[in-house]
Amino acid sequence: MSKKNKNKKNIKEKLTSKQTFKLSEVLIIVIISILIGILFGSSITYEKENVVVTNIPEELEEFVSTYENIYQNYYKKVKKEDLINAAYEGMVNSLDDPYAAYMEKDDSESFNQTVNGEYVGIGAAVEYKEENAKISMIYKNSPAQKAGLEVGDQLLAVDGQDVKGKTLSQITKMIKGKENTKVSIKISRDGNEKTYEIKRAKIAVPSVSSKIINKNDKKVGYISIDVFSSTTYKQFKKEYNSLVNKKIDSLIIDVRNNPGGQLDDVKEILQLLEKRDKVLYQIQTKNIKSKVYDGTKNYCNYQIAILINKGSASASEILATSLKENNKAILVGKTTYGKGTVQKAYSLSSGATLKYTTQKWLTPKGNWINEKGIAPDEEVDLSDEYKENPSDDTDNQLQKAIEVLTK
Secondary structure: OOHHHHHHHHHHHHHHOOOOOOHHHOOEOOOOHHHOOOOOOOEEEEEOOOOOOOOOOHHHHHHHHHHHHHHHHOOOOOOHHHHHHHHHHHHHHOOOOOOOEEEOHHHHHHHHHHHHOEEEEOOEEEEEEOOEEEEEEEOOOOHHHHHOOOOOOEEEEEOOEEOOOOOHHHHHHHHOOOOOOEEEEEEEEOOEEEEEEEEOEEEEOOOEEEEEEEEOOEEEEEEEEOOEOOOHHHHHHHHHHHHHHOOOOEEEEEOOOOOOEEHHHHHHHHHHHOOOOOOOEEEEEOOEEEEEOOOOOOOOOOEEEEEEOOOOOOHHHHHHHHHHHOOOEEEEEOOOOOOOEEEEEEEOOOOOEEEEEEEEEEOOOOOOOOOOOOOOOEEOOOOHHHHHOOOOOOOHHHHHHHHHHHO
């Protein structure tokens, strides 16, 4: 097995071996399992335009000639798109880059929906429970909620097609569709069967949640970030301002099992929390380094604890190490994944997406954490009790963060 394939295998194993389940880990009606290993650990920027090539290299002329020869002369019928897809995949596979990927149109759409933080669907999540597909979550004000679906409903059929024996990925594709089109959802509830006609709509996927934890007469604000999508900053700012208005005394930011995502959104969150003269992180393109600043006058004055683990990667690590090195936060949990590169995603005219590494990111002090990770200030193994019965009380990593902030 090649080094690249081993790295991708390790990434998938780390992502699929999570022992706790947060919002982003439930199979949402549009996010399919094929994206595991494609999104993981990615700090992503987007380029919609390709590099303009004025002179076609001679070797590419030969490639085009070979392409035409195969298409016209191969003894079996060949699809042009199959040859083109194979060429893209061959280029990507030649790179020593575990985060590079070529995604054909269907996978590209799901990938873009994931990192953009929205999708077209009914606003519900499905899971397998007791060998049945059941509704596990319904978003507030979603088409699913308005239609009358409830958590716990057993899913029987989609558009008249039985879901028994189908995989979650197959069910996802059955429920997906274009905005403003209708889908028929047949469910069973308390022994009674019912069919709902639901109009698909654009759904914003929540990636941030918050609450207040009271301890020792102190209000500890808690914000969980599941993934850095293009809507995460807006969600974070809303939740953060809500906590500030409730007069919290300190703040916990939980990025455990957060695989990364949009670089711009983690930058904006840091700008909200850091002073204007502080370096947020550094970017290295080939041999050129640049420092990223732009904090705010109304920066966060709270003592901060950040919860991390081996599933915290890339953008999560940028957040954690920036706040740590600028003396804003202590880190609690386990050493992070260790992913110090940035990918750029190019949208192709076919609807496919090409993603590969273009930059390194460095900590404010210029350290590169790639394949090393970030060690916590307070190392805490997650307890077996929490794994068996997850709650705030059994979450000993959370309790350690609370203890540090309230002692």
